[in-house]
Amino acid sequence: MKLNQKMRKIFIAIAFHLLIALLSGITLLPFIWMLSTSVMPTGEASTFPPTLVPKKFTLDQYRFLFDRINLGRHFLNSLILAISVTGVSLLINSLAGYGFAKFSFKGKRPLFIFLLSSMIIPAQVTMLPVFLILNKMGLLNTYFGIILPGMASIFAIFLINQYLKGIPDSLLEAAKIDGASHFTIYWRIILPLAKPVLVTLALFTFMGTWNDFLWPLIVMTKEEMYTLPVALANLFGEHAQDVELMMAGSVITILPIMIVFMFLQKYYIQGILLGGVKE
């Protein structure tokens, strides 16, 4: 009787593991298929039944992308944009977060509440006027067309503000007595202390900018300024028949973010939870 029950438990455990393994296998399948197809010679993927393991390994698709399509340039665009948006927005939002968290000034509360409540406005509303503004300023097809509108984020200011509120004022008072200026306090004390929330935000901003599609699609109309997702979408318009080539392009778009994520998982998950607490 007892043995039977134990057997049943083991059976349930195995079935449960099989189910979850199957589910994670299905989840990962598109990535596995993408990776293996990207190293196939042209035409091999268009067979029935589909092949998962390449019969002949080749890097031709990647070579073609970098030599002929100039994907390196788009990679560079994405990298430059992701790094600069992350850097600039971190600076500007942390300045504002410090301003809101550690100073009292006239109209602070209503201003803050106004900012927070405007977070529900979807980005698509501002898309058309911002496009016209950038057009007027001659900033279409420049990096600034993406960096400038991405410099400030209400959500980031809010997160930094929340975090800095937890830092005791006595610490800042002590620095003031030692003659430190407000800016020195920000640079020497606030920024190092806020590192966890800043790393999380940096990761989110970097990945968000890298993966963003709609805005770069609108701002970057010249081919040499395309970011990777825009270039990939464009390439798909011309080379939809070249499965292997498209998969290599997808790998180049996805892989850097996956690697960054694998190393900094902890911070990313923290960010989700912070976002989860926000509402």
Added chain:
Amino acid sequence: MKTKLFTPYFFIAPALLTLLIFFFLPVSEAFLMSLTDFDIYSLSSLKRARFIFLNNYLQLINDPIFWKALFNTCYFVLVGGPLTILMSLFTAIALNSKLLRFKKFFRLAFFMPVVTSLVAVAVVWRYLYHPRFGVINYFLSFLGIDSIDWLGDPKWAMPALIILAVWKNFGYHMMIFLAGLQTIPDYLYEAARIDGAGWWRQLTNITIPQLAPTTFFVTIMTIIGYFQFFAEPYIMTQGGPLNSTLSIVLYLYQHGFRWWRMGYASSIAFILFFIVCFLAMLQMLVRKKLEQS
């Protein structure tokens, strides 16, 4: 040392100025634009745009394609939303189970689609859905299901996009559910076990009710996010076949940036805004109710 009057403003000024120029002014400009017939000729000279009051909105009400886009978006939200949440909840509960080994691996696997570029995965899925060579039809053939023309059949195109969206997004909410599950105190389960409740009773009487606030939050977030879907149909179907996957944002994009009818596009944007606003307010109301009880 006294704080000078302008010091705090010095710190918040760069952010506020950016928000003013690239967010707050554009919102009001978008509203004004939605009251004009701003089109490609107005791009060169603003004077060519005429004030037409609510005509764009009236035109929208009589625009069958807009209604189609609204219907499609609601279809996507109402079917894709619950499916995503169910999947998140299921995987979160599985990952939280004491029975499960290799948790870190499974968590990473389920989460992987979330961090990847939607454009890249939409391209990949286009081929997975291929009617002749696609992996999905191949697997379905083992189940005795005939080849489906996923993206070419108006009946199947939207379900295909929904499956992609569920796959791409469930990992995100899974993490939020996981955090929610970890806040449920153990003694509740212990008490239930003493009373002889099995895992199903524990799930329905403890886990699900305890997760209610989290579920509500996740639901609203998912709905708001899904109302804005764009890249999936842009890449995979261009809104077709027969407009069966045309979404509100894709329709907005077509009017605004393909045909340069920016006045009309702005009115679409504001309809989207009202919908999102309504949902966010609904969320606040329900949350207040939850807090009171």
